[in-house]
Amino acid sequence: MKSLNEKNILLTGVTGLVGRHILYELLLENIKGISINKIFVTIRATEQSPYDRLQELFDLGSCPTSLTKFPFEYFLNFIDIINTDLLSDNLEALLKDRLPHDLTVIHSAASTNLASNDAAKADVFDNNMIATFHLLKAVASKTKKVCYLSSSFAIGQKEGVITDDYLTSTNGSSRNHYEQYKLQTEKSVVEFCKSHNMQWQILRPSIVCGRLLEKPYYYMSKFDVFYGFAKCAAFLQNKTNKQSPLRVTCNMVSSLNIVPADYVAKVICKSIHCDIKQLNIVHKNNVNSRLLVSEIFKSVGLAHFKIVSETPSDLTKAERFYYATAGSIFTEYLCSPEQSFDVRELKKIAHDVELPEIQNALPKLLEYAAKCEFDSKNSATQALSIDNENNNSDWKVLIKDIKVNPSEKCPTY
Numbered sequence: 576m577k578s579l580n581e582k583n584i585l586l587t588g589v590t591g592l593v594g595r596h597i598l599y600e601l602l603l604e605n606i607k608g609i610s611i612n613k614i615f616v617t618i619r620a621t622e623q624s625p626y627d628r629l630q631e632l633f634d635l636g637s638c639p640t641s642l643t644k645f646p647f648e649y650f651l652n653f654i655d656i657i658n659t660d661l662l663s664d665n666l667e668a669l670l671k672d673r674l675p676h677d678l679t680v681i682h683s684a685a686s687t688n689l690a691s692n693d694a695a696k697a698d699v700f701d702n703n704m705i706a707t708f709h710l711l712k713a714v715a716s717k718t719k720k721v722c723y724l725s726s727s728f729a730i731g732q733k734e735g736v737i738t739d740d741y742l743t744s745t746n747g748s749s750r751n752h753y754e755q756y757k758l759q760t761e762k763s764v765v766e767f768c769k770s771h772n773m774q775w776q777i778l779r780p781s782i783v784c785g786r787l788l789e790k791p792y793y794y795m796s797k798f799d800v801f802y803g804f805a806k807c808a809a810f811l812q813n814k815t816n817k818q819s820p821l822r823v824t825c826n827m828v829s830s831l832n833i834v835p836a837d838y839v840a841k842v843i844c845k846s847i848h849c850d851i852k853q854l855n856i857v858h859k860n861n862v863n864s865r866l867l868v869s870e871i872f873k874s875v876g877l878a879h880f881k882i883v884s885e886t887p888s889d890l891t892k893a894e895r896f897y898y899a900t901a902g903s904i905f906t907e908y909l910c911s912p913e914q915s916f917d918v919r920e921l922k923k924i925a926h927d928v929e930l931p932e933i934q935n936a937l938p939k940l941l942e943y944a945a946k947c948e949f950d951s952k953n954s955a956t957q958a959l960s961i962d963n964e965n966n967n968s969d970w971k972v973l974i975k976d977i978k979v980n981p982s983e984k985c986p987t988y
Contacts, residue, residue, distance in 0.1 A: 577953055580836050581681045582677075582682060583613050583615070583674075583675045583677060583678050583679070583713065584601065584613075584614050584615065584678070584679050584680075585615045585616075585617070585674060585680045585718075586598060586601075586614060586615070586616050586617075586680050586681045586683065587616075587617050587661065587680075587681070587682050587683055587710065588682070588683030588684030588685060588724075589616040589617070589618060589629070589632070589683070590618060590628055590629075590632070590694045590796070590798065591685075591797070591835055591838055592783055592795060592796045592797060592836050593683050593685060593724065593776060593780060593783055593840065593843075594622065594671070594683040594684065595632045595796065596786070596836045596837050596839065596840035597638075597681060597683060597840045597844065598614065598654075598844055599614065599632075599633065599638065599639055599642060599837075599840065600837075600840040600841055600843075600844045601614055601616075601638075601653075601844060601855050602642060602650055603641060603845065603898070605641070605653050606641075606642075606645070609741075613653065613654075613655050614653055614654050615654075615655045615673070615674060615678075615770045615774060615784060615872070616654060616655070616656055616657065617659050617661065617684070618631065618656055618657070618658065618659075618938040619657055619659060619660040622768055624658075624833075624913065625656050625657075625658045626656060629651060629654070629656055630647050630964065633647045633650065634960075635955065635959050636791055636794065636954070636957070636958040636959035636960075637794060637796070637955040637958070639786070639789045639790070639791075639837065640789060640790045640791065640962075641802065648786070649898060650734060655673070657669070657670065657673055658702065659745075661684060661706040661707075661709055661710050661887070662701065662702075662705065662706050662709060663956070664740045666709055666713045667712065667713035670713050670714055670717075671983045673803075673941070674714060674717050675717065675899055676717045676719075677719045678714060678717050678718045678719060678720075679718075679719060679720045679722065679817075679847055680710070680711075680714060680718050680720070680721045680722065681722045681724070681843065681847065682710060682721065682722065682723050682724060683724045684702075684706065685702065685703050685724070685877065686698050686699050686702040686703055686753070686796060687753065687799055687800065688752075688753060689751050689753050689800070689801065689823070689953070690751065690904060691750075691751045691752065691903070691904075693762075695751070695752050695753070696752040699752050699753050699756045699839060700752070700756055703753070703756050703757065703758045703760060704719075704756045704759065704763075707723070707763075707764065708763065708767065709759050709803060711764070711767050711771075715767075715771045715773070718771075718773050719773065720766050720773060720774035720775070720776065720841045720846050720847070721762070721764060721774070721775050721776070721777045722772055722775075722778060723761065723764045723775070723776070723777050723778070723966045724778055724779075724780065724843070724844070724882075725741075725757045725758075725760070725777055725778070725779045726753070726754070726757050726780065726781070727779040727780065727781040727832060727856070727857050727916070728750075728753075728754050728757075728782075728854045728958075729741060729746075729754055729757040729758040729761060729779065730746050730747060730751075730754075730758075731746050731747030731748050731749045731750065731754055731758070732747040732748050732750055732907070732911055732912065733745075733747030733912070733914060734747075734912035734914055735912075735914060735915075736914070736915055736916070736917055737855065737914055737915065737916045737917065738917045739783075739853045739854050739855050739917065739920055740760060740826065741758060741775075741777070741853065742761065742765060742852055742853065743780070744783050746758060749940050749955075750907045750908065751873075751904070751907075753826065754958070761777050762872075764777070765777070765869060766776075773807060776846065776847065776851065776852060776853075776854075777852065777853045777854070778818070778842075778843055778846055778854050778856055779835055779853075779854065779855045779856060779857075780834060780839045780856040780857075781831075781832035781833060781855070781856070781858065781916075782800050782801060782831055782832060782833045782834070783800075783833075783835070783836050783839055784801075784833050784834070784835055784836070784933065784940055785836060785940055785943065785944075785958075786835055786836050786837045787835035787837065787838070787931050787936055787940075788835060788837040788838055788841070788928070788929070788931075790962050791807030791941055791958040791959055791962035792939070792943075792961070793939060793943035793944075793958055793959065793961065793964065794836075794954055794955065794958040795836075795943075795947075795951070795954055796951055796954060797948075797951050798881055798944055798947070798949040798951065799865070800946050801831070801833070801867065801871065801905075803901065803949075804871055804905055804947060805871045805875055805944055805945070806940055806944075806949040807897065807900050808871055808872050808875045808877050808901070808902035808946065809876075809877075810877035810896075811877060811893050811896065811897060812875050812877040812878075813915075813922070814892070814893040814896075815877060815879040815893055816879055817879055819893070820858055820867070820879040820881045820892050821872075821877065821879065821880040821881070821884075821893055821897060822880070822881045822882075822887050822894060823868055823880060823881070823882055823883065823902070823909070824867055824883055824884070824885060824886045824910060825864050825882050825883075825909040825910065825911060825912045826884060826909070826911075827865075827882075827884070828861050828912065828913035829863075829908070829909055829910055829911045829912070829913070830861035830862055830864055830911075830913070830914070831861060831862050831864060831867060831908060832857045832858055832861045832916060832932070833862055833933045834856060834857060835931070835936075837934075838854050838928060838930055840923075841925065841928050842856045842921070842924060842925050842928070843856070844852075845924050845925060847923055849924060851863065851920065851924070854920060854921060854924070855916055855917075855921065856921065857916045857918060857921065858930060858933055858985050859913060859916075859918045859922075859930070859978035860932065860933070860934075861914075861916075862933055862937070863933050863934075864908070864909045865882055866934060866937075868880075868882060868938070869882075870937045870938060870941060871941060873938075873941075873942070874938065874941035874945050875941075875945055886898065924925070941956060942956065943961060946961075956964075
């Protein structure tokens with residue numbers, strides 16, 4: 576394992592949930608006295624400047640408590656902001672004089688568009704695949720190692736125990752363009768790095784939820800994936816009744832793997848100093864899909880629903896809306912075959928990081944999202960508010976373990 580003080584790091588996707596937590600973790604390493612020469616971050620201008628977008632990451636509520644003791648200006652001693660879009664035509668020219676040699680590139684920027692339409696295909700192709708190679712070509716002459724953040728779901732719909740090796744194993748069928756291009760990009764990144772004599776590493780987080788290791792808990796920068804499912808449920812909560820409950824297709828054995836953002840960041844920052852080539856950053860325990868659906872509906876007050884094994888043919892108006900929106904994305908996931916992850920290598924790398932049970936934290940994670948009204952503009956304020964309310968309590972000891980028997984009859988509420 577090499578010291579962090581030997582590395583210059585280029586980090587993309589820093590305004591995203593995982594990217595910002597990687598930055599927080601790298602800064603914490605600096606504060607602990609393990610120096611990083613510089614953390615270069617690519618941020619594109621929007622209606623805000625890159626400087627302002629970076630500064631927002633350190634607002635109270637967004638930022639882990641351990642970093643709030645320091646003014647934002649202090650962190651600028653370690654961070655170099657590069658104003659660019661990864662698809663920019665002048666990316667290579669812009670980076671040429673800004674970056675040092677022997678870079679470690681942590682490529683976190685990506686679209687998590689899980690839809691299956693043509694617009695989603697274009698989105699993930701451009702922002703996940705094309706942007707990745709545009710970046711690699713621009714920095715190839717200065718890069719020593721590339722850490723590409725993929726997804727554990729790149730394996731597709733596969734039954735059984737999932738190992739860390741996606742590059743040579745038999746993969747399942749892709750459920751959407753996101754999974755397809757993630758796997759395709761993984762293989763192409765490896766080929767590119769080998770041909771340019773660069774070290775490579777593929778790290779694959781599963782579904783990422785809000786922060787659970789450090790206060791303020793629950794923070795999310797964007798309410799997508801299962802939070803997006805909850806947002807749809809919130810819209811439908813007044814459109815169902817006992818006579819016509821919302822029928823949601825979900826099989827008996829499917830489950831989803833969810834990990835907190837700060838855990839993912841810690842594992843990534845440990846992994847970049849290891850020689851490991853592929854690693855799934857996952858929870859040792861999946862969350863049963865029926866439990867997840869039930870908790871989501873409870874969190875938004877959708878009282879009348881029924882979990883069914885097959886999609887009904889006589890859909891109500893509310894069900895037509897559901898299956899055209901959240902259901903069009905999640906039905907395949909809720910009907911996936913039984914699977915689990917081999918976490919032996921992960922345990923070696925993250926042996927000193929406590930990972931809480933996600934099913935215990937689900938009610939609080941979803942309550943936070945509902946209080947934010949699934950709007951990222953409310954995220955920091957709400958996280959800080961919850962932290963103040965629960966200053967003397969801890970969800971880890973207040974929430975009882977939930978046990979689910981997959982063989983039980985599908986519930987109706």
